[in-house]
Amino acid sequence: MYQNRLFNRTRIQLTSFYAVVIGLITLFNGYAIHRVMLQTFERTVDRELNTLAGTVHDTLEAVLQQPEVISPVAMKVLPGLCIVGGECSPTRADSKLGELTQKQGYCLRLLNLNGQEIASLGGAKHKFAAEIPKLKQVTITDDRGERYHVHTLPLKTSDERDWGYLQVAQSYQLLDEYMQSLHLLLIFGIPLAMLIIGGASWWLSGLAMQPIYQSYQQIQQFTADAAHELRTPLAVTRVAVESALDPAVIESETRTNLEIAQRQVHHLTRLAEDLLWLSRLEAKQLPIHQKPCCLNDLVSDLEEELAPLAMAAEIDLQIEILVKEPIYVMGDIDRLYRAISNLITNAIQYTPAAGMVAIHLEYLENTAIITVRDNGIGIAPADLPHIFDRFYRVQVDRSRATGGTGLGLAIVKAIVQTHQGTIQVSSKLGTGSIFTVKLPAK
Numbered sequence: 001m002y003q004n005r006l007f008n009r010t011r012i013q014l015t016s017f018y019a020v021v022i023g024l025i026t027l028f029n030g031y032a033i034h035r036v037m038l039q040t041f042e043r044t045v046d047r048e049l050n051t052l053a054g055t056v057h058d059t060l061e062a063v064l065q066q067p068e069v070i071s072p073v074a075m076k077v078l079p080g081l082c083i084v085g086g087e088c089s090p091t092r093a094d095s096k097l098g099e100l101t102q103k104q105g106y107c108l109r110l111l112n113l114n115g116q117e118i119a120s121l122g123g124a125k126h127k128f129a130a131e132i133p134k135l136k137q138v139t140i141t142d143d144r145g146e147r148y149h150v151h152t153l154p155l156k157t158s159d160e161r162d163w164g165y166l167q168v169a170q171s172y173q174l175l176d177e178y179m180q181s182l183h184l185l186l187i188f189g190i191p192l193a194m195l196i197i198g199g200a201s202w203w204l205s206g207l208a209m210q211p212i213y214q215s216y217q218q219i220q221q222f223t224a225d226a227a228h229e230l231r232t233p234l235a236v237t238r239v240a241v242e243s244a245l246d247p248a249v250i251e252s253e254t255r256t257n258l259e260i261a262q263r264q265v266h267h268l269t270r271l272a273e274d275l276l277w278l279s280r281l282e283a284k285q286l287p288i289h290q291k292p293c294c295l296n297d298l299v300s301d302l303e304e305e306l307a308p309l310a311m312a313a314e315i316d317l318q319i320e321i322l323v324k325e326p327i328y329v330m331g332d333i334d335r336l337y338r339a340i341s342n343l344i345t346n347a348i349q350y351t352p353a354a355g356m357v358a359i360h361l362e363y364l365e366n367t368a369i370i371t372v373r374d375n376g377i378g379i380a381p382a383d384l385p386h387i388f389d390r391f392y393r394v395q396v397d398r399s400r401a402t403g404g405t406g407l408g409l410a411i412v413k414a415i416v417q418t419h420q421g422t423i424q425v426s427s428k429l430g431t432g433s434i435f436t437v438k439l440p441a442k
Contacts, residue, residue, distance in 0.1 A: 007213055011205045018201035023194050030186045037182065041175045042149065049151040053168040056108065057153045060166065064157045068112045068164055070119055078108070083119045107148060110155075111165040118164065133165055140169070147172040237264040292442065293333040295368050296326045298340065299361050306344055314353035317344075322362040328442045329368055331419040336439075339415040342408040343372040343435050351376030351432075368441040373434045379427035387425065388413045 056078070063073040075081055075089035082088035108121040115133055133152040140150050148169035155163040241261055243253065303319045310317035329336070340359075347357045351374045360371040379387060390410045416423045420440055427433035 007209060011202070011209055014205035014208065015198065015201045018205060019194065019198045022197045022201070023190075026190060026193055026197070030190065034179070034182065034186075037178065038175075045149050045170050046151070049149065049168050049170060052106070053151045053153050053166060056168065057155065057166050061156055061163075062158060064155060064163050067157060067161055068118060070110065078121055081108075081110075081119050081121045084117055107169045107171070109167040109169070111167055113162060113164055115165070133167055139172075147176075234264075234268070237261045237268075289332050290330050291333070292328040293331055293336055294326045294328055295336075295361055295370065295439075295441075296321055296323075298333065298337055299359055299370070302337070302341055302344060303359065306341070306348065309345070310348050310357065313348055313351070314355075315348050315351055316354075316356045317348070318356065318358040320358065320360050322360060327361065327363050327368045329419065329439045330442060331439075335415045336419065339412045340370060340372070340437070342412045343437070346408060347372050347374040347376065347433070347435075350374070363441060366441055368439045370437040370439075371434060372437075373432065375432040378429040378431050379425070379433055380429055384425060384427065388423075 059077050060074060063071060063077055065071055070081075070083060079089055106122060109117055110119045111133060112118055133150070138150050138152075139147055141147050148171055150167055150169040152168075153166045155166050157163050237260075299319060299321065303317060307317055344357065344359065351357055355375050358371075358373045360369075360373070362369045362371075388409050390407055413423055416437055416439070422438050424436045424438075425433060426436075
């Protein structure tokens with residue numbers, strides 16, 4: 001396959017297609033992870049900010065007396081709160097707000113009605129633009145470019161006068177660190193993943209194309225075999241017809257040539273019919289007439305029919321049925337008859353005079369077993385894997401002399417497989433061959 005330019009080009013195209021598709025899927029997954037992290041962070045921060053802002057808001061409004069004025073009681077409520085240009089309330093070790101502002105990046109600001117900062121907690125080192133805040137979750141940036149997710153609530157005094165605004169924010173620094181790590185992972189991981197995907201795609205495309213290449217080779221082999229089989233009879237027919245048309249050829253020779261042509265045409269017709277029948281059988285275009293078939297009767301009928309052929313070849317044809325009751329299989333009796341007949345005929349043809357061909361029928365574990373054994377010329381180990389291939393012949397000259405098409409065993413295998421059975425062969429040169437057909441029995 002690797003030396004075939006067409007398949008190499010197709011494999012490269014498949015690899016490129018696989019790599020592009022899987023690469024796009026990988027990029028989409030990376031983008032999806034990026035978006036999920038952002039949305040998860042924003043939801044978590046929104047929930048925490050709402051909780052924190054609501055708690056501080058309710059606590060402050062209960063102690064605020066004058067608009068834009070922070071009372072000592074408010075300073076005690078918020079440990080660590082620093083007034084702009086003024087004092088800071090003392091912090092406490094058990095202060096939850098102090099822990100949030102120092103370790104988790106939270107910032108709390110108190111603004112007047114014009115948006116100017118009055119006091120802050122955890123945000124003394126940050127400077128924000130003075131503007132009337134928006135009463136919704138927004139993102140703002142300090143003077144150093146650090147981003148904050150902000151939640152703003154209006155504050156009122158205990159007697160319901162407008163006091164100013166409470167602003168609670170959390171820094172994006174932790175998220176930015178996570179995202180930076182993710183971006184580095186994507187920048188270096190995606191090219192590596194693409195290399196792995198490319199290698200895997202090359203390997204998978206090779207696996208996917210192996211059955212196609214095997215089919216392509218079979219088609220090539222079939223074409224070559226068919227051309228080889230057709231060449232000889234066509235050449236003989238052409239010569240016979242040309243001789244018959246020669247005015248110098250006498251009438252008796254003309255008749256002989258026409259008889260030769262007739263035999264070759266008959267051979268070609270049989271070859272074409274076998275090929276068509278085999279192709280339709282393998283394509284499952286021939287319906288199987290499922291009905292009970294008695295193998296005992298089938299074997300007995302074959303012995304009776306092929307006995308004259310065995311006698312003419314001086315072969316001892318034996319039959320042995322190792323069961324007392326009839327064995328039935330579901331299938332087409334005519335096809336099974338042809339399959340077993342092909343095996344017995346081959347055994348007779350490839351067994352020398354005074355040889356023996358034995359047919360055994362037995363039943364074992366819901367399986368009917370038909371064995372055709374001979375003590376003929378045998379099959380070489382190199383030929384065994386190919387004997388069920390179309391047009392394959394162990395002895396070409398002998399097969400053509402008997403009028404075979406090289407399709408007999410291919411037809412046998414197709415019929416057996418159509419009946420959900422198996423066929424096996426064992427053989428030794430000079431000793432003989434054993435063909436075993438196993439069929440599911442009722």
